[in-house]
Amino acid sequence: MKIKHLLFSLFLLATVQVLVAQTIVGSKHDFSTATWNTSGEICKVCHVPHGAVVLASAPLWSHTLSTATYTVYSSPTTNAGTPAGTIGQPSASTKLCLSCHDNTVAVGGTTFIGTVGSPVGYANTGIDLSNDHPVSFTYDAALVALDPGLKPVTALSGIGTGTIASxxxxxxxxxxxxxxxxHNGAGIAHxxxxxxxxSALCLTCHIK
Ligand code: HEC
Ligand code: HEC
Ligand code: HEC
Ligand code: HEC
Incomplete structure (x- = not known):
């Protein structure tokens, strides 16, 4: 009985540890052991301490950006002509994701590693984003007024004590x-x- 309790406590401890200590290490974004990664480092594939690409969306970015023009998502609401919800070309950190996930730039194509390595052959969005959940548009009260199926951005997100907006x-x-x-901070699949x-993630923003 006692051993069982001890084992259970150890199991709980390990679970708690996993919940609080998830990082990029060992995740799909840890390329430290990739053959093309001659630096053997994790961060360098996307960030460098010096001589980085200057971008507001990610400090000290190093990965070669894609120059693709994308087909973006369209819907009656997002095409309503108000600034809210208008979907333009991918912006901010979405551009950083697409620097690998649109499959046009080598994953190892950082300014430091050179353009070796093969493009993402797995779960890439390609340059047609019309069949992916819309991104790079403003989600605010004006959009919620157009689409009452959306929660206000002041609703709690369930991520820490934050709201959708924060x-x-x-x-x-x-x-x-x-x-x-x-960076796999939450340690959750995908x-x-x-x-x-x-569908807890979807129901954070959608009233369905
Ligand atoms: C696969 C690419 C990738 C790798 C590898 C990576 N990052 Fe990032 N990082 C990003 C992207 C994209 C953003 C901007 C989007 C965001 O903040 O979610 C970012 C943002 C950041 C930020 C600013 C925002 C924040 O979360 O605080 C810091 C600091 C950071 N990364 C540090 C690191 C460190 C340290 C490592 C290595 C242990 C690392 N990153 C590895 C892609 C990467
Ligand atoms: C340096 C290139 C690079 C950047 C930048 C990058 N990814 Fe990835 N990502 C990959 C590769 C390569 C894989 C697949 C790895 C594999 O299959 O082993 C991957 C896998 C993933 C996965 C699947 C994870 C899993 O556990 O199945 C998700 C989700 C993902 N990336 C999202 C993103 C998002 C969102 C961003 C931007 C915030 C981003 N990635 C930026 C290269 C990148
Ligand atoms: C509205 C939420 C949402 C947005 C925005 C989103 N994703 Fe995802 N993504 C998901 C979910 C949920 C999954 C898990 C797989 C599934 O349910 O089909 C996923 C899976 C993935 C995968 C892994 C596919 C797999 O089979 O494991 C990649 C890579 C990915 N997303 C990249 C991206 C990139 C790049 C962007 C931005 C262009 C993006 N995602 C925007 C919700 C989102
Ligand atoms: C962070 C908030 C957020 C999350 C999480 C989220 N969505 Fe969305 N979603 C939106 C917003 C905002 C729109 C744009 C709404 C519009 O066009 O009326 C949207 C649009 C959509 C649309 C297109 C609606 C249309 O009119 O064309 C669908 C379908 C959708 N989301 C499904 C999902 C699913 C499924 C998930 C979970 C995997 C999810 N969403 C997660 C905010 C979110």
């Missing part, structure tokens, strides 16, 4: 990072920012 939007916009944590069990 914990999921970037400069008021939806981006890939609204749903994904590139690098999600919160669990999507019973």
């Amino acid at each position: 914990s999921m939007l970037f400069a008021g916009k939806m981006e890939c990072a609204s749903c994904h944590n590139v 690098l999600l920012v919160k669990t999507n069990a019973a």
Whole structure:
């Protein structure tokens, strides 16, 4: 009995540890052991301490950006002609994700590693984003007024004590990072920012 309790406590301890200590290490974004990665480092594939590409969306960016022009998502609401919800070309950190995930730039194509390595052959969006959840548009009260099926951005997100606006939007916009944590911070499958069990992620913003 006692041993069982001890084992159970150890199991709980390990689970708690996993919950609080998830990082990029060992995740799909840890390329430290990739053959093309001669630096053997993790961060350098995307960030460098010196001589970086200057971008407001990610400090010290190093990965070669894509020059693709994308077909973006369209819907009656997002085409309503108001600034809210208008979907333009990918912006901010979405551009950073697409520097690998649109499949046009080598994953190892950082300024330091050179353009070796093969493009993402896995789960890439390509340059047609019309069949992907819309990103790079403003989600605010004006959009909610157009689409009453959306929660106000002041609603709690369930991510820490944050609201949708404070914990999921970037400069008021939806981006890939609204749903994904590139550094695996939450330690959830598909690098999600919160669990999507019973569609909890979707129901954070959609009233359905
Ligand atoms: C696969 C690419 C990738 C790798 C590898 C990566 N990052 Fe990032 N990082 C990003 C992107 C994209 C953003 C901007 C989007 C965001 O903040 O979610 C970012 C943002 C950041 C930021 C600013 C925002 C924040 O979360 O605080 C810091 C600091 C950072 N990264 C540090 C690191 C460190 C340290 C490592 C290595 C241990 C690392 N990153 C590895 C892609 C990467
Ligand atoms: C340096 C290139 C690079 C950048 C930048 C990058 N990714 Fe990735 N990502 C990859 C590769 C390569 C894989 C697939 C790895 C594999 O299959 O082993 C991947 C895998 C993923 C996965 C699947 C994870 C899993 O566990 O199944 C998700 C989700 C993802 N990336 C989202 C993002 C998002 C969102 C961003 C931007 C915030 C981003 N990535 C930026 C290269 C990148
Ligand atoms: C509205 C939320 C949301 C947004 C925005 C979003 N994703 Fe995802 N993504 C998901 C979910 C949920 C999954 C898990 C797989 C599934 O349910 O089909 C996923 C899966 C993925 C995968 C892995 C596919 C797999 O089979 O494991 C990649 C890569 C990915 N997303 C990249 C991106 C990129 C790049 C962007 C921005 C252009 C993006 N995502 C925007 C919710 C989102
Ligand atoms: C962070 C908030 C957020 C999350 C999380 C989120 N969405 Fe969305 N979603 C939006 C916003 C904002 C729009 C744009 C609404 C519009 O056009 O009326 C949208 C648009 C959509 C649309 C297109 C609606 C149209 O009129 O064309 C669908 C379908 C959708 N989301 C499904 C999902 C699913 C499924 C998930 C979970 C995997 C999800 N969303 C997660 C905010 C979110």
